[in-house]
Amino acid sequence: MIAGLDPVIHAPKRLAATAILANAPTVTFRFLKEHLDLSDSDLSKQMSALEAAGYVKTVKAGRGKGATTTYSLTKAGEEAYRAHRAALRAMLGD
C-alpha cells in the first residue's frame, strides 16, 4: 500500500461509502444501498469493516418494517478519509 493511502478505505466500495459519509452528518442504509448499488449483505459487510476500524458509528432505530439504520463518520474516520483523499490528489498531481 502506498504511503498515505488507508488500506481500510482503499477498497472501492468502502471508499465510495466513506466519501458519501464525509458529506452528510448521517446517512441511511437505504441511501448507501441505492447509491452504491450493493446487496444488503455486501453493504453490511463493508460497513462492518469500517465500523471495526473505528471509522463509522452505526445507529439502529425502531423495529420491524419501520426500522432504520443510519451511519456517521467518527472523528478518526473523517481524518482517515481526509488523509486518503489528500494522498490520492497528491499522487495524481491534482
Next chain:
Amino acid sequence: MESNDLGDQLSTVERAEAAPYLDTPKTPWWYLVGAPVWAGAYVANFAWFETHQLLFCLVTIGLLALAGLSVKVVGRRHGAMPRIGHGNPPPEIARSYRHYLIGLAVVVIVAITLCLLIPIPIAALVTAVLALVGILAYERVHATAVAQVRARLS
C-alpha cells in the same frame, strides 16, 4: 499502483461525494407554501415585540422549533442530508448555496428595513412574497447546478 487505478479512485470519490447533493428528493409542496408563510409569521410576530413580550418569545421559540422540525423531516426523507459548510460539495452546488445565502441576506435586510418604515402586517406580507420569489429563484438555480454536475460526472 497504476495511475489509472488512482484516477478511478479519484472519480469514485468525486461521484460519491456529490451524491448527497445530487440525489435529493423533490422539494415538498408544503415547503414552498410553508417557508414564505413562516417568514411572514416571523416578521408579523414583531408586532408584539413591545406590547406582549412573553407572547413574542413563545411564538419565536415555536417558529424556530417548527423550522428545526421541518429540517429534520426533510433530512429523514432524504437519507443523506448534505453537510453544509463541512463537506466537499461540487463547485456548481457550492455556488448555488452562495446564491441562497445572498438571497437570504437580502430578504432579512429588506424585512428589517420594512419593519422600521411601514406597518408590520404589510412588512410581513411583503417578506412572505419576497421569500416565495427567493425560494422559486433558488430552486431554478439549484436545478441548473445539479444538471451541470450530473453532466460533468457522467
